[in-house]
Amino acid sequence: MSIILRSRRGAIGTRWHAVALREGAEQLLGPARVGRGKADARAGRVQWLDVEAGIVRGDVLDAEGELHQARLDLPAFRPDDRRAFLQVARSHPELPARMAGGDYPQGIEAELAASEISLLPRDASELTHDCSCLDWPGPCRHVGALVYVLVEAVDDAPALLLTLRGLALEDLVAPAGPGPGGVTPGEGTVPNGAEEADGAEADGDGPEQPEAPVFDPARTDPARLAEVVGEDVAAVIHRFYTDAS
Template identity: 65%
Template structure:
């Protein structure tokens, strides 16, 4: 099944980011290849398009009936650039939704430029190509046709630019930091977090868990029901609580 372009005449690509991708690619293609590639793309000669990290590829049907495998490469970010990109992107929590909805904010691209980054090719030199045909060194008309299919696809789905750079929408979402436990205030040490002595937490679900078990404040009779009379007696004696004598009479 071939891919049919929506554009039937004129320039291919309407959004600013599709136009930027097209302009960079056309500087690589040259005028002659750009014209033949555009015609082939509109004729539905590109059979499929697959976009993965650093690579867009597809089969292109030649006029002689042969299928050729064409590819266009835009390298993924190296680790340092990736971290810097994520730092900038995560400061814009709306960015994943906008990209998923087909909108790549131009102001975000300008912000990336301050760190010498771009989701788009920063010139023809950043793009490379290959094809299974014998038109070497190229780029051939099959690569050119693939380029125009990619441009129109990116027009509608700019998230493909993210994919080429080795990123996903999920990467743009800043990880949630674990909440640091709050230090217990005076009066909270032995009453489960309530400063008023009521033994109830004061309303914040992020409050720390109740204070650790304190055997000196435990009813020996209740403790005996859980762990048995002899262990309860030993605990009461060990801590020398006032209840130690009661333990021997109540649970002995």
């Protein structure tokens, strides 16, 4: 099933994050591929779009009806970049809901700039491409068409940028941390009434604890002992304790 773009003329992508993605990708495509890729995308020649960590894929039909496998790569965050991004993202508790609703606040990118990272491609050099067609070294018009389908998808769902960088919306939610004084809730606290009970026992006024049951060998079932030590030895042990009692 081909993907039909909403955009029928003019620029593709309306929200700032989609525009930024488009402009970065167009630097990679170059003027010739921009027009052809845009035309193919609007003609519905991209059959499907798959986004995963570091990779965008899709099949694109050419004018003769032949399918070509196009691919665009944007590297997932390295561990240090991931930590820096999450530190900023988790300082904005509203961010997961906003991204799920289609909004990626531009102010987040301004904060990320201090760590020299971005959820978006910072320039064309961060993007690479591949296609099964013979237009080498490319990028070909099939990659161009894939780019524009991705741009419109990101326009609606900026969380796809998280996916590309190896993240998910759930990662933006900060885990429950320690409470005041560095104590995790429920850790190092004493249940209600426990202090009083401990004090009473220390004074000898608390309730007496039941004594631990005493093992009575005379009541040992020789059949159960036999499972462990054998029937002959079990009989001797049972007889010994029975006689002693």
